[in-house]
Amino acid sequence: MTKAHGFHQHDHAACISDALTKAEAYCAARKLQFTPVRRRTLEVLLAHHRSMGAYEVLSHLDASGFGAQPPVAYRALDFLVKHGFAHKVEAMNAYVACSHPGAQHVPAFLICRQCSTVQEAQIEPMQNGLGDAAQDAGFAIERAVVEAQGLCPLCQQSAPE
Amino acid sequence: MTKAHGFHQHDHAACISDALTKAEAYCAARKLQFTPVRRRTLEVLLAHHRSMGAYEVLSHLDASGFGAQPPVAYRALDFLVKHGFAHKVEAMNAYVACSHPGAQHVPAFLICRQCSTVQEAQIEPMQNGLGDAAQDAGFAIERAVVEAQGLCPLCQQSAPE
DNA sequence: ATTTATATGTAATGATATAACATATCAAGC
DNA sequence: GCTTGATATGTTATATCATTACATATAAAT
Ligand SMILES: [Zn+2]
Ligand SMILES: [Zn+2]
Ligand SMILES: [Zn+2]
Ligand SMILES: [Zn+2]
Numbered sequence: 374m375t376k377a378h379g380f381h382q383h384d385h386a387a388c389i390s391d392a393l394t395k396a397e398a399y400c401a402a403r404k405l406q407f408t409p410v411r412r413r414t415l416e417v418l419l420a421h422h423r424s425m426g427a428y429e430v431l432s433h434l435d436a437s438g439f440g441a442q443p444p445v446a447y448r449a450l451d452f453l454v455k456h457g458f459a460h461k462v463e464a465m466n467a468y469v470a471c472s473h474p475g476a477q478h479v480p481a482f483l484i485c486r487q488c489s490t491v492q493e494a495q496i497e498p499m500q501n502g503l504g505d506a507a508q509d510a511g512f513a514i515e516r517a518v519v520e521a522q523g524l525c526p527l528c529q530q531s532a533p534e
Numbered sequence: 535m536t537k538a539h540g541f542h543q544h545d546h547a548a549c550i551s552d553a554l555t556k557a558e559a560y561c562a563a564r565k566l567q568f569t570p571v572r573r574r575t576l577e578v579l580l581a582h583h584r585s586m587g588a589y590e591v592l593s594h595l596d597a598s599g600f601g602a603q604p605p606v607a608y609r610a611l612d613f614l615v616k617h618g619f620a621h622k623v624e625a626m627n628a629y630v631a632c633s634h635p636g637a638q639h640v641p642a643f644l645i646c647r648q649c650s651t652v653q654e655a656q657i658e659p660m661q662n663g664l665g666d667a668a669q670d671a672g673f674a675i676e677r678a679v680v681e682a683q684g685l686c687p688l689c690q691q692s693a694p695e
Numbered sequence: 696a697t698t699t700a701t702a703t704g705t706a707a708t709g710a711t712a713t714a715a716c717a718t719a720t721c722a723a724g725c
Numbered sequence: 726g727c728t729t730g731a732t733a734t735g736t737t738a739t740a741t742c743a744t745t746a747c748a749t750a751t752a753a754a755t
Contacts, residue, residue, distance in 0.1 A: 496663030506655035511687035526672035
């Protein structure tokens with residue numbers, strides 16, 4: 374069975390189990406606790422394969438028997454983001470599973486304003502112009518947010534304007 | 535009198551009146567209404583010369599005799615952002631006056647996590663790696679968000695870690 | 696087994712943002 | 726000038742996003 378991944382189709386079941394396996398291995402290697410609620414949170418993000426608000430994630434966690442209060446979701450999401458299994462899409466105040474788990478990368482997103490699909494793009498770190506600007510200013514970059522908003526291929530056909 | 539502009543010093547009074555004059559001219563040319571509350575909002579952003587939350591802006595508008603309810607600030611800020619006089623810093627849910635008013639540009643920010651100072655950097659549009667990724671995906675970019683978080687020159691000296 | 700650190704559950708609250716609707720002002724056309 | 730439609734503002738209420746604080750539970754270290 375295939376499902377949209379960003380703007381493409383792909384084998385969704387394999388994609389989910391791959392990402393979970395990688396996260397498991399990563400945590401085991403670093404003695405991080407990949408607890409049930411953290412695992413379930415990643416499963417939820419992977420299954421939906423689009424950006425989700427914290428409260429939407431929370432409702433799934435609640436339905437799965439975990440706590441129903443906001444910190445349950447925010448703590449699990451913070452863990453996933455901190456260790457690179459998920460990213461926060463700042464322009465949407467939403468979260469999305471990482472498409473390139475394991476790889477050291479600067480996440481960049483193409484966000485459709487019509488259907489809210491988010492595709493994670495590969496960009497060259499330090500080749501986004503920011504590196505030069507930072508160097509000139511003596512600024513030490515720790516994290517970069519690169520997000521483009523616009524229309525995905527599908528919505529360009531259906532959107533009038 | 536000089537004041538920090540991003541991480542540099544500059545003639546702040548001239549900077550404010552320049553930006554206001556440019557905004558006035560821009561609006562006059564396009565028959566946009568540069569109303570008192572919109573003008574005051576830009577003045578507030580320019581005077582502080584750092585990113586400000588909508589409610590912080592609102593408290594100044596209230597003190598200046600305008601409405602005290604959130605839509606007053608959000609509507610004025612939306613106007614300024616729409617026409618390029620200000621930008622929203624997505625990673626902080628905050629707003630900042632544009633440093634290059636008039637110039638067509640992709641705003642990029644260097645955000646200090648310690649002192650919250652925001653410097654707007656000049657980057658080349660479409661040279662941030664996103665352009666290529668978007669083209670490959672058939673994605674039509676309408677707006678880009680480029681934000682770097684880290685430590686400014688001053689805070690690198692004082693911050694232990 | 697005891698201690699210490701980490702993780703989870705829950706209640707309360709804070710911070711950010713918008714919907715809805717009434718009133719006021721502006722811009723044209725008559 | 727008056728009418729009309731569009732734009733802008735004021736205000737109430739509510740929606741959405743996020744954190745603090747503290748109690749309890751589990752895991753790791755000694
Ligand atoms: Zn990623
Ligand atoms: Zn779309
Ligand atoms: Zn700008
Ligand atoms: Zn600083």
